[in-house]
Structure formats: structure tokens, C-alpha cells
Amino acid sequence: MTRAEADTFKARAGAALADHHLKTAIDRTTRTARQKREAAVAGWPGFSRARDLGARIKDHVIENLDHYLIEFERNARASGAIVHYASSAGDACQIVVRICRDAKARTVTRSKSMLGEEIGLPHALDEAGLGRVETDLAEHIVQLAHDRPSHIIWPALHRTREDIAALFREHHHTPQNSDDIPAMVASARRQLRGGFLAADVGISGANFLIADSGAVCTVTNEGNAELTTTIPRVHIVTAGIEKLVPSLPHAFALLRLLVRSATGADITQYTTFHCGPKRAGDLDGPEAFHIVLVDNGRARMLGQGLAEMLRCLRCGACMNHCVVYNEIGGHAYGGVYPGPMGAVLTPVLDGLETSRDLVHACTLNGRCQEVCPVDIPLPAMLRGWREKSWAQGLEPVTQRSFIGLWAFVVTRPRLYRLGAGLAIKTLRLFARDGWIRALPLASGWTSTRDFPKPARRTFMAQYQAQKRNRGL
Amino acid sequence: MRKVGLFVTCLADLFRPRTAFAAAALLERAGCDVEVPRLQTCCGQPAYNSGDTQNARRIARRVISAFETFDYVVAPSGSCAGTIKLHYPDLFADDPAWRTRAENLAARTCEIVSFLADVCSYSPRDVALAASATYHDTCSGLRELKIERQPRALLSSVKGLRLIPLPDVQSCCGFGGTFCVKYPSISNAIVDEKATNIESTKADLLLGGDLGCLMNMAGKLRRRGSAIRAFHVAEILAGMGDGPAIGEEP
Numbered sequence: 223m224t225r226a227e228a229d230t231f232k233a234r235a236g237a238a239l240a241d242h243h244l245k246t247a248i249d250r251t252t253r254t255a256r257q258k259r260e261a262a263v264a265g266w267p268g269f270s271r272a273r274d275l276g277a278r279i280k281d282h283v284i285e286n287l288d289h290y291l292i293e294f295e296r297n298a299r300a301s302g303a304i305v306h307y308a309s310s311a312g313d314a315c316q317i318v319v320r321i322c323r324d325a326k327a328r329t330v331t332r333s334k335s336m337l338g339e340e341i342g343l344p345h346a347l348d349e350a351g352l353g354r355v356e357t358d359l360a361e362h363i364v365q366l367a368h369d370r371p372s373h374i375i376w377p378a379l380h381r382t383r384e385d386i387a388a389l390f391r392e393h394h395h396t397p398q399n400s401d402d403i404p405a406m407v408a409s410a411r412r413q414l415r416g417g418f419l420a421a422d423v424g425i426s427g428a429n430f431l432i433a434d435s436g437a438v439c440t441v442t443n444e445g446n447a448e449l450t451t452t453i454p455r456v457h458i459v460t461a462g463i464e465k466l467v468p469s470l471p472h473a474f475a476l477l478r479l480l481v482r483s484a485t486g487a488d489i490t491q492y493t494t495f496h497c498g499p500k501r502a503g504d505l506d507g508p509e510a511f512h513i514v515l516v517d518n519g520r521a522r523m524l525g526q527g528l529a530e531m532l533r534c535l536r537c538g539a540c541m542n543h544c545v546v547y548n549e550i551g552g553h554a555y556g557g558v559y560p561g562p563m564g565a566v567l568t569p570v571l572d573g574l575e576t577s578r579d580l581v582h583a584c585t586l587n588g589r590c591q592e593v594c595p596v597d598i599p600l601p602a603m604l605r606g607w608r609e610k611s612w613a614q615g616l617e618p619v620t621q622r623s624f625i626g627l628w629a630f631v632v633t634r635p636r637l638y639r640l641g642a643g644l645a646i647k648t649l650r651l652f653a654r655d656g657w658i659r660a661l662p663l664a665s666g667w668t669s670t671r672d673f674p675k676p677a678r679r680t681f682m683a684q685y686q687a688q689k690r691n692r693g694l
Numbered sequence: 695m696r697k698v699g700l701f702v703t704c705l706a707d708l709f710r711p712r713t714a715f716a717a718a719a720l721l722e723r724a725g726c727d728v729e730v731p732r733l734q735t736c737c738g739q740p741a742y743n744s745g746d747t748q749n750a751r752r753i754a755r756r757v758i759s760a761f762e763t764f765d766y767v768v769a770p771s772g773s774c775a776g777t778i779k780l781h782y783p784d785l786f787a788d789d790p791a792w793r794t795r796a797e798n799l800a801a802r803t804c805e806i807v808s809f810l811a812d813v814c815s816y817s818p819r820d821v822a823l824a825a826s827a828t829y830h831d832t833c834s835g836l837r838e839l840k841i842e843r844q845p846r847a848l849l850s851s852v853k854g855l856r857l858i859p860l861p862d863v864q865s866c867c868g869f870g871g872t873f874c875v876k877y878p879s880i881s882n883a884i885v886d887e888k889a890t891n892i893e894s895t896k897a898d899l900l901l902g903g904d905l906g907c908l909m910n911m912a913g914k915l916r917r918r919g920s921a922i923r924a925f926h927v928a929e930i931l932a933g934m935g936d937g938p939a940i941g942e943e944p
């Protein structure tokens with residue numbers, strides 16, 4: 223296999239399907255996530271109202287993005303923060319690296335941020351020669367293994383506990399001596415603490431940007447974001463512009479939806495608000511506080527019929543409930559964001575040409591939208607991408623001619639009747655005991671499932687004959 | 695009397711006429727005047743879901759013309775009914791005249807089981823079948839048309855039939871129309887999990903409301919050597935459960 227072939231969606235999916243270890247790892251996490259979410263939603267009588275409200279808050283902000291950007295910037299500046307705008311991933315990385323250089327930083331700590339992954343920040347920091355310490359436990363695992371995240375909430379979901387134990391034993395200075403979870407966490411803590419304390423710059427993401435105060439809200443379960451952002455001299459927040467909310471109550475309304483949908487908990491362990499740098503009399507906090515607001519295709523999505531995608535809270539529920547994700551895992555998608563939301567976003571970020579498989583590799587069963595806490599019409603958006611792909615001529619010729627021929631026939635009922643009669647006669651030739659075990663041109667089906675033998679005559683033929691017999 | 699146009703669906707026409715006969719019989723028993731327009735073929739989903747909007751529109755216009763004179767259009771499929779009901783109007787977003795016609799048709803289009811239960815208040819009498827069955831909610835019916843309660847309610851009046859809940863019932867079977875042809879190995883992995891769940895019920899029968907999904911699951915069960923037999927729910931309600939199951943056509 224050439225490299226190009228090995229790097230197609232189908233090849234990656236095929237490799238994932240053959241990896242039973244991966245399937246075990248996926249199931250362990252997503253099954254629990256589904257159960258916990260279900261319990262959380264069942265115990266929240268106002269869920270569907272909260273969900274409507276959440277979608278409305280996001281839509282309102284997206285429709286008034288300019289207004290809230292200006293308001294946020296003004297208030298953030300007033301609190302002493304320095305606000306930067308980045309229109310692309312490259313710009314955003316350059317800004318962050320420049321801030322680090324200006325601060326004469328040698329090492330940076332980073333807490334988990336999907337936006338950081340989206341803009342390729344880990345790579346940019348490494349390239350710039352900055353020592354990078356990933357403080358989120360899962361991101362730490364991903365970094366040790368030279369991996370990529372495979373889930374937006376649990377980046378190391380593709381690794382089993384057994385894998386991780388081995389990884390720690392290989393890389394940690396004083397690894398755990400037992401493989402139970404507390405011992406492993408303690409090992410990671412020993413490894414990471416030094417990095418926390420020595421870092422010059424801390425980089426975090428944001429879950430909400432609160433326009434009327436200029437504050438930034440982050441949620442974590444490990445408390446690593448707090449250590450990332452309070453100890454170093456400089457704190458940099460990178461955030462997508464869609465993270466804006468008008469005010470604190472809006473952030474809380476969305477936070478409740480986010481946390482319940484992601485982990486089924488009522489609230490995350492740590493919910494932190496940052497507002498400006500350390501002030502006179504503050505005991506801790508950074509000397510400089512930068513906020514990098516990133517567009518990277520978001521404004522363009524408004525004009526592409528993808529505005530609703532900007533509601534996304536990055537909760538991961540859509541992938542936890544996706545039958546395709548649950549078979550192939552996150553890496554097979556090939557983009558930063560996997561699962562249903564990734565299949566919608568990757569064509570925006572990487573172009574439709576290289577990601578057209580993602581928008582087709584979906585059964586359109588609708589469960590993702592059903593569990594999405596802000597009711598994003600993910601199936602309709604994937605269908606929208608399929609339309610664009612068809613209109614732009616990106617669909618393979620075989621596909622186009624097949625659909626074209628089929629449409630030619632179904633729009634001519636008499637021809638269709640003729641063809642249908644012929645088709646079932648032919649199919650019946652392949653059947654043994656009511657089933658077809660192998661069928662040329664349909665080996666995708668028959669290599670793994672049987673195909674039922676059709677009836678002797680079509681319904682239409684039988685029905686017309688009956689009508690004639692009855693003299694109707 | 696309600697004048698109903700039966701939308702046969704291409705899969706019932708080609709592979710499983712018994713499903714359409716069952717639907718016609720049920721509609722008659724529920725007091726409808728049933729007709730089967732001869733100009734029908736397919737609802738156009740393969741084109742629509744492939745992104746070929748132009749062909750999807752051409753097919754939709756034909757379906758609309760063939761069915762718009764009926765009081766109701768009823769299909770033994772959640773996904774075909776869902777296409778007409780929810781997606782036809784969208785197809786003509788920029789064409790006011792056809793949009794109105796599409797919306798008129800959409801408002802009168804139903805899936806068979808929910809139509810029997812909700813519009814006709816029908817439930818089968820004197821239908822008996824001594825068997826155990828598990829019911830899979832096919833995704834378009836469940837999520838687009840909110841069909842969940844109706845098939846269970848109607849099946850509960852079939853004497854002797856015992857319904858066994860299907861674990862993880864809400865997850866898709868992996869059929870997905872053209873999906874199962876374009877990504878057969880992913881589709882297979884999904885239906886394999888579904889088959890494991892179906893077998894775990896130890897039911898005699900698998901029931902559902904969409905032939906595409908049923909053929910997918912039945913084909914997988916058969917390849918796995920399982921003895922569970924699959925029927926469209928309409929066949930059971932029409933008292934045709936003693937006939938050949940899917941894959942037992944003479």
C-alpha cells in the first residue's frame with residue numbers, strides 16, 4: 223500500500239475495525255458516558271426547556287457576534303487583559319509563540335483545549351523549541367505516546383488502562399509500582415508537578431467568554447487548568463469566537479447542559495473564572511494575561527449554511543452515541559474533531575475534497591442530534607455537505623452514473639416495472655434456500671451478510687393480476 | 695371513508711410484496727378505501743441522501759403528482775414516509791408552487807402503524823400468534839416521525855405474542871441506505887453488534903417497520919447461523935405471521 227492509500231478514510235477505518243483492543247477501549251468509555259448522560263437527563267425534568275434555551279442563547283450570540291466581540295474586548299481590556307485577533311490557525315500559533323518569546327519563556331504548560339489542537343498549537347510550540355508540558359492527564363498520555371487525541375472529552379480514550387500503565391512505566395522518572403488507578407495518577411502527578419512549578423507561560427482554552435465582564439470561564443475535572451493559569455508569569459487563553467456569551471447567567475445555563483451531556487455529572491470538579499492579570503494585593507495570578515480570539519473559518523461558516531454548528535459546546539455526546547464512531551474510533555476520521563460534529567467541521571477546516579468520505583460515512587440515523595444539548599441538526603448538515611460535494615463534482619464517477627441511471631429508470635414507471643421484473647428474476651438465480659450468499663457487484667453486503675431472495679413477482683405485478691382476476 | 699393512496703416502497707415492491715399486501719389489508723380493515731397508484735416507483739431517498747438534489751426533485755415531483763389527490767398517503771416504512779413528510783418541502787425551498795404542493799402532501803403522509811393507531815384508532819382483533827418477538831425501532835420512524843409507542847400498543851393486542859425488550863434498542867442497525875454499500879465493513883460491524891443484542895433476547899421473531907433495516911439485520915442473523923426470523927410489523931398485525939419470514943420466500 224502506498225502512503226496515500228494508507229491515509230484514506232477507508233484504510234484508516236479498516237485498520238480500526240481490525241483492532242479489537244481499540245474496540246474494547248472505546249466501549250469501556252462511551253458505554254459509561256451514555257449511561258451517565260441518560261441518568262442525568264432523566265433526573266432533570268426541565269432538560270428539554272433548558273436545551274431550547276441553550277440553543278437560543280447560542281443563536282443570539284452568533285447573530286450578534288460583532289456586538290459581543292466588541293463588548294468582550296472592551297471589558298477584557300479594562301480588566302488588564304491584552305486581546306489579540308487571529309483569523310487563521312497559523313496566525314493564532316504565531317501570536318502565541320511571539321508572546322512566549324517576548325516573555326523569554328523556556329517552558330510552557332498547557333491545559334486541554336480542543337481549539338489548541340485545532341490550530342496545531344502543540345506542534346507549533348515544539349517547532350519553536352519551547353518545552354511543552356501537557357497538564358491534562360489524558361493529554362499527557364497522548365504526548366508521551368506521540369499520539370493524537372481521539373475524543374474531544376477523553377483525548378486518550380483509545381488507550382486502555384493497561385496501555386497507559388506500560389507507557390508510564392517506560393517514561394516516568396519514578397513510575398507507579400502498582401497499576402491501580404490512584405497509583406497511576408500519583409505517578410503522573412509526580413512527573414508533572416515539576417513542570418507546573420517551573421513553567422514561564424501557561425496556555426489554556428476557554429469554555430465561555432463572558433462579554434459583559436471580559437472574564438474567561440474554563441471547566442476541568444483535574445484542576446490542572448488552575449495550576450496552568452495561576453503559577454506561570456504569563457497566561458494565554460486561546461478561544462474560538464463562538465465561545466462568547468452575553469453574561470454569567472448565560473454561561474451557567476450552557477454549563478449545566480455541557481456537563482450533563484459530557485459526563486452526566488451535575489457540575490465539573492473545577493469551574494474557574496479568569497478576569498485580567500494579577501492585581502496589586504492579589505496573592506497569585508499571572509503578571510500578563512493574553513486572550514487570543516480565533517476565527518479560523520468560523521465567520522465563513524455563517525455564509526455556508528453552517529451557522530448552527532457554531533452552537534457546539536464540545537461536549538462529545540454526539541460521538542458517544544454515534545454507531546460509526548463507536549466502531550472506528552476518533553483517529554479514523556483523520557481530522558482534529560471526530561464523530562458527527564467532526565464530520566461537519568472537518569470539511570470547513572481541511573476542505574471538502576479531502577474529507578468527503580466523512581460526510582458520507584454516516585447512516586443519518588439522527589441520534590447525534592437527539593442527544594446534542596443544543597439541538598444541532600447534524601444529519602441535515604452532513605446532507606448539506608453531500609449536496610455541495612455532488613454539485614462541485616467531487617463524487618466519484620461510478621457513484622454519479624449509478625445514481626443517474628437509477629434516477630432515469632425510477633422516473634419512468636413503465637421502464638421501472640420492466641427493470642424490476644427482470645432484476646428479481648436475475649437475483650433469484652443466485653438464491654439457495656431463500657438466501658443469496660454471494661452476489662457480484664454487491665459483495666460488500668454478501669461478504670458478511672446474506673441477502674434475502676426476492677419474491678417471484680413484484681408487488682405491483684401481483685396486485686394488478688389480482689385486480690384483473692377480481693374483474694376490477 | 696378515508697381515501698388512502700398506498701405508497702408501496704421500492705423494497706416492498708421488489709423484495710417483500712407480503713409487506714405491502716399486509717399494509718393494504720390493514721388499511722381496509724381499518725375502514726379505508728385503499729388505492730395503489732400505478733405511477734409510483736421510489737421516494738427518491740438514494741438520490742436525496744447522495745446529494746443529487748436535482749434528481750431527488752424530479753422524483754419528488756412525480757410522487758407528489760401521483761399522490762396528491764388522496765386524503766392520505768400511507769407507506770409501510772418510516773424512512774420513506776419521513777422523506778415525503780419532512781424532506782420534500784425542503785427540496786422545494788426555492789420553488790413556491792411546488793413547495794406548497796409538497797407541504798400539502800407532507801401534511802397527509804403517514805407511516806402505516808402510526809396511521810392505524812393515531813388516525814384510524816385501529817387495533818387488530820382476532821389476530822393470534824404464539825411466539826416471542828423483539829421489536830427494533832428503525833431510526834427514521836423513531837426520530838423523524840416519533841413512532842415508538844404505536845407498534846408496541848398494536849402488537850400487544852396480538853394474542854399469544856410475547857414482546858421481549860431489545861437491549862440498546864435505540865441504536866441504528868447500520869443499514870443507512872447507500873451507506874451499507876459505500877462503507878460495507880463499518881456497516882457490518884454495526885449490524886454485528888445489533889445481531890448480538892437481538893440474539894440475546896432469545897426471541898423467535900425480530901420485528902421492525904422498515905424493510906431496509908430488516909433485510910440488513912435478517913441477513914446478518916442468517917449469516918451468523920441464528921434461527922431468529924424477521925417480519926415487517928405490518929405482516930404480524932395483519933395475521934400473516936404464519937407465512938414465510940424474510941428470506942423464506944418460495
Ligand code: SF4
Pocket residue numbers: 483533534535536537538539540541563590593594595596597598
Ligand atoms: S455537536 Fe452537540 S453533541 Fe456534539 S459535541 Fe457539539 S454540542 Fe456536543
